[in-house]
Amino acid sequence: MLDYFRNTLYIAITSELIEITHAETGRKLAEPPLLAIETKRGRDSVIALGSMAKHLTGKPNVRIENGFSHPRTLLADFTAAQRTLAHLIKRVLPLGFFVRRPIVVMHPLTMLEGGLTQIEIRAFAELASMAGASRAYVWQGPSLTTEQLRKHSFPEQGRLLFP
Numbered sequence: 001m002l003d004y005f006r007n008t009l010y011i012a013i014t015s016e017l018i019e020i021t022h023a024e025t026g027r028k029l030a031e032p033p034l035l036a037i038e039t040k041r042g043r044d045s046v047i048a049l050g051s052m053a054k055h056l057t058g059k060p061n062v063r064i065e066n067g068f069s070h071p072r073t074l075l076a077d078f079t080a081a082q083r084t085l086a087h088l089i090k091r092v093l094p095l096g097f098f099v100r101r102p103i104v105v106m107h108p109l110t111m112l113e114g115g116l117t118q119i120e121i122r123a124f125a126e127l128a129s130m131a132g133a134s135r136a137y138v139w140q141g142p143s144l145t146t147e148q149l150r151k152h153s154f155p156e157q158g159r160l161l162f163p
Helices: 078-092 118-130 146-151
Strands: 008-013 018-022 028-031 035-040 043-049 062-065 103-108 135-140 159-161
Touching: 008 078, 008 146, 018 078, 028 078, 035 078, 043 078, 078 118, 103 118, 118 135
Parallel strands: 008 103, 103 135
Antiparallel strands: 008 018, 018 028, 035 043, 035 062, 135 159
8 A cells, every 4th residue: 555655766777768667566668768859939848758759850940869878978968868857757657646756766777887976876866856756866786676676675786876
């Protein structure tokens, strides 16, 4: 019963794909981290996300952004990444009158040579917070299972980081 009121999200990130798992329901969402932004009368608005955004490539007044694509780091454009993540989080959370802000475990999967710096850890945690998380953590280690997330038990082969 208490799990109904909890929202724990596990977000695995690469520059090509974001996978979000809602631990309590097991619901999963996987989308490319693309955002289609249309400019009309000098104002930008998000018109598509993920695979739908990819189909709008080349459309007039529309630009496609990937906030997770850079040659040196996974987090390239904070604003684009935050907007993308916020939209994806809304899509995976259960519908209802009272939906608690989620606890988010961010798991960057690429650009990890030498480990994450303190700046990267803080940036990923801040990204999750700005996208709607009540608490944000960064996981370094093997992929987590839904059961591990539900129980908040993390394997010893990794590290749960909190800035």
